[in-house]
Amino acid sequence: MFFLENIWLIPLLPAIGAMLMFFFGKKLQKQTVSAVCVGAVALAFVMSCGAVWQYTHAYGNGQPFEKVMYTWLGSDTGHLTYTTKDGYPADFKAQVGFLLDPLSSIWLLFVTGVGTLIHIYSTGYMAHEGGYYRFFGYLVGRRGSVFVPVDRFLLPSQVGERCR
Secondary structure, three states, rough: OOOHHOOOOHHHHHHHHHHHHHHHHOOOOOOHHHHHHHHHHHHHHHHHHHHHHHHHOOOOOOOOOEEEEEEOOOOOOOOEEEOOOOOOEEEOOOEEEEEOOOHHHHHHHHHHHHHHHHHHHHHHOOOOOHHEEEEEEHHHHHHEEEOOOOOOOHHHHHHHHHHH
């Protein structure tokens, strides 16, 4: 279960690539920039393939896999409680973690696979342009932010709908 337990590496790898480009990219050669950025996204694709493969074999019935990293708000002591509309107390917990289910598996493979192809194509497309490291820093940084959708987040327009 290496890939599922380390699913947090999938968005982290492109983020590390972006940080390297923003801090050290100006000093690097174009081949090094290409290797770091394409390698970060390609490695995220390999991790995604491994995670989806392990998920389909371990949770073949469609049950989601959830990896909770930590509890952001709330605790097990019951200090953050609220009352439901039925009058019963309930614990409030906001957890940070990763969830993999059949739909997110498809999108994870799609985003990482197509993202890898985009990065490979961009190495040739941007070969004769200035700001090569900056372009790849933004490109790989955008790829890392796509991997982290927010789960159970109430948008202001949805608060009224959920409270009724």
